[in-house]
Amino acid sequence: MAPLDTATRGGETPMPTTTDDPVRGLPAWTYRNAELLDLEYQRVILGSWQIACHANDVRQPGDYFVLELMRDSVLVLRGDDGVVRAFANVCRHRGSKLLDGTGNCPKAVVCPYHGWAYELDGRLKGVPSERSFPGLDKATLGLREIELEVFFGFVFVRVARPEDHQGPDSVAETWGDFAEHLKPYRLEEMERIEFGDDMVWDANWKVGVDNNLENYHIPLGHPGYHRMLDNQMEGFENAHGVAGSISTLKQRPSSNWVERMYQKLAPTVLAAYPEQLRKQWLFFTMPPNIGLDFYPDCVDYFQILPLGPTRCQVRYGIYGHKDERREMRLLRYLNYRINGKVGEEDRWLSERVQQGLASHGYDPGPLSRIESSLRLFHQQIREACPVASLDEEPLPGTVRQRDAELLAAE
CATH class of the missing domain: 2.102.10.10 (Rieske [2Fe-2S] iron-sulphur domain)
Structure with a gap:
């Protein structure tokens, strides 16, 4: 299958472009309620495939x-x-x-x-x-x-098989035809690169996932990306919730020297890759909480896990082919500088959202078609935990009871 571009994307479904009625996000209370988090953990996190590591992280017996x-x-x-x-x-x-x-x-x-x-x-x-x-x-x-x-070298685990499960049962089935687009990267051969730190954000895990699922915030939230990349805003998705978007290095040099140097080096360092891949950053998300990002020089995963009602852990893993050339080391250093800044920006943005969601009287606003993947994520939460559909927060100690009542009424 040819590399992804904005004209041919191998049969995936474009983001919907119209909607009859405004679709609104989850109620604010769902981003700070400990009882709901317990339900989400049991019904969403434990029953979903979670990335653990790469097979080459556990290369030898023991x-x-x-x-x-x-x-x-x-x-x-x-x-x-x-x-x-x-x-x-x-x-x-x-x-x-x-x-x-x-x-x-x-x-x-x-x-x-x-x-x-x-x-x-x-x-x-x-x-x-x-x-x-x-x-x-x-x-x-x-x-x-x-x-x-093990999917393309990455090790996924699932703690509990979900009840009444519908749809694909394996990671490979979830990705479907999109897996063809990963083959040029030879992911199975990659090894962990020794930089990149996990972070703790003062935000509900869903705030972090919401942020990772849309590109609408890039022009203001990530000025570096906006300077150096032509970012696809709406993206594309398959029937199982795996979504992607393409960013292409701009021909116009960035005003920032780190970004400008990356723009210059990336198309030349990896001559073995098709020319298009050398200029392309490809972003995928896998429900419910995983991002996989593909660059000319490396690949990373981005996983958001709950720690509490208003805290989450953001796990990073960065992998690449063994390549000790000076220009490759430089390219990866530049990437680390660029995306390290993006990670800090995402943290800042997400923590501001968490603060705003606590405001008295806040009601969720309408979602753009650019936020289509976010809509599907919210739908997943509502289906797994029907109580999350309630506009008003249940009284303390009654979330499970109200959820059971709603499940029985379906």
């Missing part, structure tokens, strides 16, 4: 990577047989967390509390003072395995 969700910790581990698996990062004895961060445990996963040891395929291997556990059946006490799918 290599591991831990993904921290709001209440769940997921251990991605490569076994002695070369297979990458995911487990609940919890000892089957007394519930202690097993591992943190990333590293290697060459022989076994050992609980730091009482020393229960697990094989690299999750089986329970050893129990100190085993005779003190009458009738112990080690075969039934292995680590709880979690669904895992």
Whole structure:
């Protein structure tokens, strides 16, 4: 399939251009209510595919990577047989967390509390003072395995299979034909680049997702992008909610030296790529909370996870092909400077929205057709948690009850 451009996009659905009635966003109370967040976590986050790492982050037997969700910790581990698996990062004895961060445990996963040891395929291997556990059946006490799918080298996990699930069941099915557009980047061969830090924003996770789902804010919110790129505002999407947009390096040099240098270098550094890809920044979002960004020099993911009603964690992973050329190192440094600034701008914008949503009497305004993906995200939240459709915030302690009533009435 040819690289994406604004004329041919391989059969995807353009953003709708008309609407009969104004579509409005979620009520303000849904961005600060702890009881609703519990429902969203159970019904949206746990039942969706979440990116954990890249397969090359766990290249050798015993290599591991831990993904921290709001209440769940997921251990991605490569076994002695070369297979990458995911487990609940919890000892089957007394519930202690097993591992943190990333590293290697060459022989076994050992609980730091009482020393229960697990094989690299999750089986329970050893129990100190085993005779003190009458009738112990080690075969039934292995680590709880979690669904895992490797998609173009990236490791996705799903903690809980959603009930009454409709639509595609795998990451590959979710992306559908859009996967063809990822092939030129040879993502499976990429390795993590050692810069890029996670951030904590003082904003509800949905505020961050809303911001990531639309380009309407770019001209004012990201002046650097506006100077150096021709940004596609409306974008395109497939039937399963994966949405994309294209930005192309402008021929007119930016007034900022970092952006201007990137514009100059990018088309020349990667001669192996088609010419169009050397000038193109391709942005994809995957429901409910993941962004994948494709640049000539690297690829990153951008994942927004809830920490509390008004706090979220923004995870970054940056990957590229092994290339020690001076010009590539420079290009990636420039990219880091540019997108590091964009990340700070997104944080500032999102925290201002969170502050504004607390204002007395605020009602959500109409959404533009440019915000089509945001509309679909809000629809997903309303379908998963019908109580989020209520204009008025339920009384404290009644959110689950009201939600159950609405579900029963459907």
